[in-house]
Amino acid sequence: MDKKNIIVSIAYDFDGTLAPGNMQEHSFLPKLGIDPEEFWNKSNKMAEENDMDEILAYMQLMISESKSRSLSIKRKDFENYGKSIKFFNGVEGYFDRINAYGKEKGIEVEHYIISSGIREFVQGTKIARHFKNIFASGFKYDINGVAEWPALAINYTNKTQYLFRINKGIHNSYDNSLINKYIPEKEKPVSFDRMMYIGDGETDVPAMKMIKYKGGTAIAVYNPSKKKSRTEQSPRKKCEELLLQGRADFIAPADYSDGSRLDQIVKSVLDKIEVTYRLKNFGK
Numbered sequence: 001m002d003k004k005n006i007i008v009s010i011a012y013d014f015d016g017t018l019a020p021g022n023m024q025e026h027s028f029l030p031k032l033g034i035d036p037e038e039f040w041n042k043s044n045k046m047a048e049e050n051d052m053d054e055i056l057a058y059m060q061l062m063i064s065e066s067k068s069r070s071l072s073i074k075r076k077d078f079e080n081y082g083k084s085i086k087f088f089n090g091v092e093g094y095f096d097r098i099n100a101y102g103k104e105k106g107i108e109v110e111h112y113i114i115s116s117g118i119r120e121f122v123q124g125t126k127i128a129r130h131f132k133n134i135f136a137s138g139f140k141y142d143i144n145g146v147a148e149w150p151a152l153a154i155n156y157t158n159k160t161q162y163l164f165r166i167n168k169g170i171h172n173s174y175d176n177s178l179i180n181k182y183i184p185e186k187e188k189p190v191s192f193d194r195m196m197y198i199g200d201g202e203t204d205v206p207a208m209k210m211i212k213y214k215g216g217t218a219i220a221v222y223n224p225s226k227k228k229s230r231t232e233q234s235p236r237k238k239c240e241e242l243l244l245q246g247r248a249d250f251i252a253p254a255d256y257s258d259g260s261r262l263d264q265i266v267k268s269v270l271d272k273i274e275v276t277y278r279l280k281n282f283g284k
Helices: 027-031 036-049 056-070 074-085 089-102 119-123 157-169 202-213 233-243 261-280
Strands: 006-012 109-117 131-141 147-152 195-199 217-222 250-253
Touching: 006 074, 006 157, 006 261, 027 036, 027 056, 027 074, 036 056, 056 109, 056 131, 056 147, 074 119, 074 131, 089 109, 089 261, 109 147, 109 157, 119 131, 131 157, 157 195, 157 202, 195 202, 202 217, 217 233, 217 261, 233 250, 250 261
Parallel strands: 006 109, 006 195, 109 131, 195 217, 217 250
Antiparallel strands: 131 147
């Protein structure tokens, strides 16, 4: 029977999944003195008027609004904004706990971020050390370290390519030759049935659908403290619809504490992966 460690990858969206709201709203927009609704409305209008990707629009707006206020936009500045991000309950202790649980089962758990948010913000957070890779939108910097252009924009549809990069062991965003190259399933570092994707809503649907189709597990989480408004359903209702539509396998409040529903789901999926893997390789 195969006794080697089983590699399991868990990919997370960031905004609304690990932390409430959008990461720019924690300290960046307050520093600019711009109301979040005003910023996002302006960004969406820019995208519409220019037939522009919404991610590229907000990234350009971050640069232009900062310059207009003489606010420094060096890499270190963006990383510092990440330091003030507050997380959902239990997040900061979750990764070590899940890693320890996996180790008991002979599982090596790898954690990844796949986000439309800013990678430099994530790199500055308290939890950055837990991720094998942070796939998120990011800037190109000039020789003085000042942000001058979007280097990478990850939107809701191209999130799926990063699941394939994890599957094939590609730890960058620029290599497009290997990702399209045929690799026998047994040679891929992490098969899809040993992958989970955790996200919070509609922007994660393509990634959730793809991971389910490939045999992995999709988990939708919601902010339990956020209620419905006159124009929007509650986060919980949105997740319930994802479950009913077959786009998610499980839903849970975004509570990462020990013994929470989400904690139990992740551990149960690890149990299932371990048993399935051992049975498949029994006697080999």
